Amino acid sequence: MIVVMKASCSEENIEHVLTVLEKHGLTGHPSRGVERTVIGVLGAVGPSGAPGAIGGINPTIGETLESLPCVDSVLRVSKPYKLASREFHPENTTVEVPVACVDGGSVFIGGDAVVMMAGPCTVESEKQLMTTAEAVRKEGAVILRGGAFKPSTSPYGFRGLGEEGLRLLAKARSEFGMAVITEVMTPSDVPMVCEYADILQIGTRNMQNYMLLDEVGRTQKPVVLKRGMSATFEEWLLAAEYVLSQGNRNVILCERGIRTFEKMTRNTMDISAIPLIKQISHLPIISDPSQGTGRRDLVTPMTLASVAAGTDALLIEVHPNPDEALKDGAQSLTLDQFQQLMPQLQAVAGAIGRTVITK
Incomplete structure (x- = not known):
């Protein structure tokens, strides 16, 4: 359920609505937009009015909220994913990442x-x-x-350097001022990875590791x-809902290709x-x-297509010598290829009225 507040409402009005929701065993999540505030409501209330009962939100609660002078309307959210839906949060979310090397x-x-x-x-060595x-x-x-830490289809494949790899990533961040994104694979590793990483990556195999x-x-x-x-879009957004429902609003989705019947690419990139x-x-x-195609020769065109489609960022694999990489060399750009990609990326972004952050 979504409570749409009137444009003239005050912070005191919003707090009053949150208090009313709390008395009914519900939780309100305000989203303050440019023109007005909406409050997303989470929690199951049955026909009896008892919190946690099956059967959906009691209609009388909606009537109670609509009777408040500061409330414009009350709407039901039709999507099973609430916090991730645009109904719940009409304004675009932006996620801030600390990066020392940029203005x-x-x-x-x-x-x-x-x-x-x-x-x-994969981090292979300090030099690499x-x-x-x-x-x-x-x-x-x-x-x-x-x-x-790298998941591998085969138990005999290279599975990463572990904490030593994290230390090397932290050293690179210190030297070049970049933020670090790296994968975390198990709940017990989260505190350790958080010590080193600026962004936690959940890989495709763990999307439904609840x-x-x-x-x-x-x-x-x-x-x-x-x-x-x-994964379907709904399954993907419900996975995001798990993260959001625990209080972390800094969620970024990543399209990395899906498995289809096609064998000429590693995955089918769903632009x-x-x-x-x-x-x-x-x-x-x-x-x-890179993961989306599994082919080095397709990374540049799919990067440019992603920008034209509206992607907010790119995640590109680059290696000094891909032919000798311990993991996924076939989909990694060489240093020269990455150098050639960046001006093309900036040109496409400029053509649709966007810029690329470089400094």
Whole structure:
């Protein structure tokens, strides 16, 4: 349920509505827009009026709220995902990430500018990471990606350096001023990864790991939630709901390709997800063309297509020598290819009235 407040309402009026909701065992989440405030209501109240009963919100509560002079209208949310829906939160959400190398010391994902996140799929060594970080920062990337813990289809594949990889990422952040995004795989690892990372990444295999989603939801770190390899939009947004419902509003969705019958690419990159998500959700959405295609030769065109479709940021894999990479070398750009990509990215962004944050 959504309570739409009148444009003239005061903070005192909003607090009064929240108090009324609390008395009925409900929780209100105010969203203050440019023109008016709406309050999203969470909690199940049955026909008997007892909190937690099955059957949906008691109609008399809606009537009570509508009778308040500060309330304009009361609407039911039709989506199963409440906090992630645009009905619940009409204004676009922007997620602030501290980045020392840019003017102002922060970037906002979900705003007018596009943000570049780039780096190796997996941290392999200090030399490999530092070489890559220096190169991508020079070309304008402001967030460094790199996996310290890596899920692998085969138990014999390289699974990352663990905490040593996190320490190397922190060293690169200190040297080049970039923020760090890295994957967290288990609930017990969340506190440790939070010590080193600026953004927590939830990979495709963990999109429905609900204990992990709850745990990152208890932090206030930005969370990039990758779409499950076979997930529908509703399943994806319900996964985001887990994080949001724990109090963490800093959720960023990531389209990284889905599994289809096609075998010429590793995944099928669903560019349509970008504009569609922007219609039904207020959350920022970014794209990962490296994972999305699994092919180095397709990363640049899919990057440009993602920008044209409205992506808020890019997550690109770059490696000094992809042919010798321990993980996913076939989808990693060389340093020269990344250098060639950035001017094209800026040109496409400029053509649709956006900019790319580089400093």
